[in-house]
Amino acid sequence: MNKMVTIPQDEYDRLREAAEELGDLRAYDRAKARIEAGADELVPAEYAGRILNGENPLRVWRDLRGLTQQGLARASGVNRVQIADIEAGRKRGSVETVARLARTLNIDMEDLVRA
Structure with a gap:
């Protein structure tokens, strides 16, 4: 059975935004690592x-x-x-x-x- 949690809408929105930012930061870190490893390059x-x-x-x-x-x-x-x-x-x-x-x-x- 799933447990339910109720939180205010503004708190929910803040948590979703933080999760999106975390996803963006992880994508950035992966891209930077690929560049540093020579797997990708920056094109002017x-x-x-x-x-x-x-x-x-x-x-x-x-x-x-x-x-x-x-x-x-x-x-x-x-x-x-x-x-x-x-x-x-x-x-x-x-x-x-x-x-x-x-x-x-x-x-x-x-x-x-x-x-």
């Missing part, structure tokens, strides 16, 4: 905004990493023309190509694929 707003505004994610991540198309081609083993075609939206790239680019940029494949 300028770069995130470029992706949100429709710029090709490969170009944005390549710029963020300080690579030219040729530099990314050398590091990934993907032909520079393929990289240019993907960045221009002319081609999407095979799963293998996207995987190689993502590994080289140290990001998830999903970060390179637009919905």
Whole structure:
């Protein structure tokens, strides 16, 4: 049988707000721990905004990493023309190509694929 407790509405509201704040603090702590462990990274707003505004994610991540198309081609083993075609939206790239680019940029494949 469930026990019932009656408390004033303002006390109930205060407790709910405190529980929500605690949840937010725990989420913050988890996110901070992932960043400190290297599992996640902070992306500057300028770069995130470029992706949100429709710029090709490969170009944005390549710029963020300080690579030219040729530099990314050398590091990934993907032909520079393929990289240019993907960045221009002319081609999407095979799963293998996207995987190689993502590994080289140290990001998830999903970060390179637009919905």
